[in-house]
Amino acid sequence: MSLPAxxxxxxxxxxxxxxxxxxxxxxxxxxAKAVDGVDLDIAQGEVLGLVGESGSGKSVTxxxxxxxxxxxxxxxxxxxxxxxxxxxxxxxxxxxxxIRGNEIxxxxxxxxxxxxxxxxxxxxxxxxIQAHQRVxxxxxxxxAVEILTEVGIPDPEQRMKQYPHHFSGGQxxxxxxxxxxxxxxxLLIADEPTTALDVTIQAQxxxxxxxxxxxxxxxxxxxxTHNLAVxxxxxxxxxxxxxxxxxxxxxxxxxxDAPFHPYTHGLLGSxxxxxxxxxxxxxxxxxxxxxxxxxxxxxxxxxxxxxxxEPCPDIEPPLIEDAPGHWVxxxxxxxxxxxxxxxxxx
Amino acid sequence: xxxxxxxxxxxxxxPPDLASSMLPPPVTTTxxxxxxxxxxxxxxxxxxxxxxxxxxxxTAYLISFFLPLIANNIALLVRYNGSYYVPIVHYRSASxxxxxxxxxxxxxxxxxxxxxxxxxxxxxxxxxxYGPNEALLDLPxxxxxxxxxxxxxxxxxxxxxxxxxxxxxxxxxxxFALLVALVGNIAGIAVGAxxxxxxxxxxxxxxxxxxxxxxxxxxxxxxxxxxxxxPVYTPGRYQLLQPSLWLLVVILAAFDWMGITYYxxxxxxxxxxxxxxxxxIATGVSEPGIMFRHILPxxxxxxxxxxxFEIVANISALVALDFLGFGLPAPTPSWGELIxxxxxxxxxxxxxxxxxxxxxxTLLLVVFIGEAVREAFDPKExxxxx
Numbered sequence: 001m002s003l004p005a006x007x008x009x010x011x012x013x014x015x016x017x018x019x020x021x022x023x024x025x026x027x028x029x030x031x032a033k034a035v036d037g038v039d040l041d042i043a044q045g046e047v048l049g050l051v052g053e054s055g056s057g058k059s060v061t062x063x064x065x066x067x068x069x070x071x072x073x074x075x076x077x078x079x080x081x082x083x084x085x086x087x088x089x090x091x092x093x094x095x096x097x098x099i100r101g102n103e104i105x106x107x108x109x110x111x112x113x114x115x116x117x118x119x120x121x122x123x124x125x126x127x128x129i130q131a132h133q134r135v136x137x138x139x140x141x142x143x144a145v146e147i148l149t150e151v152g153i154p155d156p157e158q159r160m161k162q163y164p165h166h167f168s169g170g171q172x173x174x175x176x177x178x179x180x181x182x183x184x185x186x187l188l189i190a191d192e193p194t195t196a197l198d199v200t201i202q203a204q205x206x207x208x209x210x211x212x213x214x215x216x217x218x219x220x221x222x223x224x225t226h227n228l229a230v231x232x233x234x235x236x237x238x239x240x241x242x243x244x245x246x247x248x249x250x251x252x253x254x255x256x257d258a259p260f261h262p263y264t265h266g267l268l269g270s271x272x273x274x275x276x277x278x279x280x281x282x283x284x285x286x287x288x289x290x291x292x293x294x295x296x297x298x299x300x301x302x303x304x305x306x307x308x309x310e311p312c313p314d315i316e317p318p319l320i321e322d323a324p325g326h327w328v329x330x331x332x333x334x335x336x337x338x339x340x341x342x343x344x345x346x
Numbered sequence: 347x348x349x350x351x352x353x354x355x356x357x358x359x360x361p362p363d364l365a366s367s368m369l370p371p372p373v374t375t376t377x378x379x380x381x382x383x384x385x386x387x388x389x390x391x392x393x394x395x396x397x398x399x400x401x402x403x404x405t406a407y408l409i410s411f412f413l414p415l416i417a418n419n420i421a422l423l424v425r426y427n428g429s430y431y432v433p434i435v436h437y438r439s440a441s442x443x444x445x446x447x448x449x450x451x452x453x454x455x456x457x458x459x460x461x462x463x464x465x466x467x468x469x470x471x472x473x474x475x476y477g478p479n480e481a482l483l484d485l486p487x488x489x490x491x492x493x494x495x496x497x498x499x500x501x502x503x504x505x506x507x508x509x510x511x512x513x514x515x516x517x518x519x520x521x522f523a524l525l526v527a528l529v530g531n532i533a534g535i536a537v538g539a540x541x542x543x544x545x546x547x548x549x550x551x552x553x554x555x556x557x558x559x560x561x562x563x564x565x566x567x568x569x570x571x572x573x574x575x576x577p578v579y580t581p582g583r584y585q586l587l588q589p590s591l592w593l594l595v596v597i598l599a600a601f602d603w604m605g606i607t608y609y610x611x612x613x614x615x616x617x618x619x620x621x622x623x624x625x626x627i628a629t630g631v632s633e634p635g636i637m638f639r640h641i642l643p644x645x646x647x648x649x650x651x652x653x654x655f656e657i658v659a660n661i662s663a664l665v666a667l668d669f670l671g672f673g674l675p676a677p678t679p680s681w682g683e684l685i686x687x688x689x690x691x692x693x694x695x696x697x698x699x700x701x702x703x704x705x706x707x708t709l710l711l712v713v714f715i716g717e718a719v720r721e722a723f724d725p726k727e728x729x730x731x732x
Contacts, residue, residue: 066628072546101629108628113621118382118643128629163382179629 014041015186015220016065016104021079023057023064026072030293034060036244038079039319042187047213047221049231049252051267052241055289058224061241062189065222066104067096083187102132105180107209109192111172115164121148121175122160128179143182150215151178151208170201174208181212188213189222194230206234228271232256237325240264243290243300246319249327260328263301299331307332389722396718399711403520410517417510419477421453423470426460474507478514478679481505490687490694500696503687506677508696512704514585514679519708521586523660525595530602530656531649535642538607542614543637549611556604564601565666571597572672579675590675598663602656606649613645651723654716658709665705681705 023035035057042048052058063069064076065088081088083104088096100106108114115124125144129135135143141160148156151174164172173193180188190209194202213219223235231238231252238255240248240263248261259265269283287304296302302312311317311331319329391397414434415422424431426443433453440451457469476482476497482505485491489505499508541552577590585591617623618641626640667673668682669689676683681701688698 068624068628097630097632099630100627106625106628108621108625110621114625116622116626116640116644127626127631131630131632131635165382176625179625 013044015044015083015218016040016042016222017080017082018061018065019080019082021061021064021081022077023060023069023074024077025074032292033244033295034074034292035064036295038241038244038246040239040246040249042220042222043237044186044218045220046236047210047223047234049235049238050222050224050241051226051228051231051238053226053289055292056241057244058241059191062106062191062222062224065189066100066106068106098132101128101180101185102183103185104187104189105183105185106189106191107173107176107180107193109195111169111176111196114176115167115172117164120161120163121167125160125175125179125182128182132183144178147178147182148175151175151181151212153178169197170204173197173201173205177205177209177212181216184216184219186218187220187222189224191224192226193223195225195227202230203233206230210234228267240267243295245300245329246327247301247329249319251325254323254326260322260326260333261301261330262305262307262332266304299329386722390718393718393721396714396716396721399714400718403708403711403715406516407520410513410520413478413514413517414472416472417474417476417478417507417513418472419453419475419480420450421456421469421471424453424456424468426467428466474510476507476510478510479506479677482507490691490697492694493696499700500694502684502697503691504677506679508684508700511679511684512681512701515681515684516704516708518585518591518674518678519661519664519681520657522591522595522664523657525592526598526602526660526663527653527656529595529599531606531653533599534603534606535610535649537603538610539614539637539642539645541607542611543618543641545615553611556607560601560604562601567601568597568667569670569672577675579678585678588674588678591678594664594667594674598660602660605656606652609648609652610645613648614641617641617644647723651716651720654712654719658712658716661705661709661712 018038018040021035021038021040022033025032025034034055038057038061040048040050040061050058050061060069060074065081067076067088069076076089079089083099088099091099115121119127122141122144125148126137126140129140129143130137144160145156148160153159153171153174159167164175167175177193188209193209194205197205209221209223213221221234223231225231235252237249237251239246240255240261242263248255248259248264250260255264256268259268263285266283266285270285271282285304286306290296290300290303296313298314298316299305299308299312300316302308305312309331315331317329317331317333319327320334321327322333390400409416414420418434421431421433424433424438424443431438431442433451438451440447440449443451443456445451445456453469453471454475457471460467460469481489482491482497482501483489485494485497485501485505489501490503491497491501491505493500497507497509499512502508502511537552537556541549575593577593579590580588614637618636623636623640626636631640664673664680665682665685668680669686670682671686673682674680681704684697684701685705688694688701691697
């Protein structure tokens with residue numbers, strides 16, 4: 001298989017390059033190919049959105065980057081993840097532990113359970129610092145106060161002595177962001193960081209993440225979400241995932257203005273709109289995600305695709321660059337950005 | 347087809363003025379930091395029966411370490427011919443105080459002798475002037491002697507004061523039970539944590555190994571070991587430093603550690619899947635750090651709530667072994683040995699009633715503690731309102 005060239009980004013060589021990543025889960029009901037050949041580039045300083053519905057493999061992709069896949073049952077069976085010239089999949093566990101939290105860190109979906117209930121907030125922030133750097137307790141404390149102030153925790157000196165259950169969901173997510181960013185990592189992976197939060201808090205947390213990124217020159221964010229509105233608000237580029245594969249990669253404008261892949265069409269059509277036009281119903285992608293143990297041989301979307309034609313069920317289309325910086329995995333392309341079959345009328 | 351661009355302008359989008367007005371989050375009044383442990387301790391303190399049992403048992407246990415100063419046949423302080431002697435610290439022979447005898451002086455006789463002579467010499471005896479291994483053969487009749495004013499619990503079949511021996515026995519029983527629980531729990535936690543954390547083959551084979559080990563008949567193994575390594579009493583050495591005591595601790599702990607592994611294993615299985623563990627791994631915390639700093643404190647509830655009942659079991663086990671004669675070597679003051687004497691002398695009620703009464707009372711109090719601990723650590727109370 002020839003690996004696609006760099007998908008490009010705003011500037012120069014990518015910070016992280018994923019090629020042919022395959023992460024399988026070996027369970028009693030069979031082999032679940034959660035991630036089956038993902039190619040993705042994250043450029044320096046960009047915010048890349050990774051979108052897809054539940055079970056599309058986006059979280060597993062993120063966990064694979066930090067090698068956090070529970071083994072057993074999961075295993076990264078193939079691929080390479082190049083970070084600053086080093087293949088993360090070849091590193092020893094000690095080396096990967098040095099990367100975690102230091103160079104690449106992660107914010108999880110559930111702020112209510114992501115903090116250890118038996119330790120104070122201060123201890124948990126300081127632990128990350130002390131896990132990676134030889135600093136005195138006093139210095140770690142000072143850095144923790146500083147980062148908590150930065151993420152907008154009022155009265156951090158006092159709050160550091162408190163336990164997670166004294167914090168609200170939004171504040172806990174602020175703490176999680178503080179823990180993730182205290183060592184100024186180059187890449188922040190945010191795995192649905194706002195899904196568990198109130199709508200009003202979601203905007204605050206997203207703003208905070210972008211603000212923190214702006215203060216750290218060259219830092220990138222990989223934002224995993226199933227919420228296209230979040231992507232539109234925050235990201236520079238978007239990658240759409242389905243059935244364990246990247247289906248489309250494009251800049252935010254290109255994707256929302258002129259999506260290529262039928263699945264992306266479906267995703268965008270299923271967003272409710274608030275500006276007039278209440279006449280039409282939301283479009284629905286027919287069917288549901290294919291069984292993870294029995295994915296289609298050819299295109300993964302074939303079972304639900306309104307345009308499916310002769311080669312689709314049998315031959316997997318390659319990920320091709322159909323317009324500059326706009327990649328798509330669909331038999332309808334290449335056609336210079338114009339679908340061979342017109343999208344169905346609404 | 348409608349253009350998707352404006353469609354995203356909803357749900358999470360907050361108008362900028364509203365967003366900025368929200369941005370410094372409202373300053374909340376900071377509640378006093380209180381850990382879950384402190385909440386539980388406060389609850390434990392409210393459970394009067396368990397709490398007072400705890401205070402009583404702990405106080406009695408702490409006092410029992412000073413028993414050589416409270417119940418002993420060696421004088422605390424002697425003034426003899428103008429100088430002071432502290433026989434409890436430095437051994438003095440009988441001849442040093444002008445007694446016509448070899449070996450240990452009889453301080454009780456010396457006290458009477460000095461008082462009668464009236465030469466300014468005196469002897470300060472402990473509150474109860476009888477030693478735990480001292481045979482009081484000058485009492486009227488033959489031992490066991492019934493309770494009297496000097497010996498409220500009577501004496502045993504070798505003329506030793508039952509009250510003093512029961513008091514020393516408390517120290518030995520509780521120390522022994524605590525040591526076995528400590529050693530057993532350390533081993534059990536280490537094994538259970540490994541089984542639960544690593545899972546897979548280690549778990550399956552480890553559990554089968556534990557099942558085989560726990561099917562060994564405890565009492566027979568102890569009897570066999572006891573007849574191979576004959577426990578010896580080293581005279582003069584402090585009772586808790588007797589090698590036989592530690593041998594017995596190791597043997598009992600070797601049969602005591604399995605119970606807790608199942609609970610710790612289960613806790614680790616549950617806790618390792620929780621998000622905070624994943625988050626800690628993602629920040630680069632090392633594996634031992636994850637196991638022992640992050641998961642273990644969250645998995646200690648069964649250890650704490652089982653501990654009192656384990657202590658009950660260990661006290662009973664030591665009593666049973668001493669009763670059968672496979673426990674601590676004679677003449678260690680032990681409850682089981684006294685109960686054994688009671689069985690041989692069923693008509694001497696004080697040898698039956700007092701040792702059994704003290705054993706019963708101790709076990710009852712420890713069970714009360716256990717009940718209160720279990721209630722205080724009941725997770726339901728704090729999760730009900732969440």
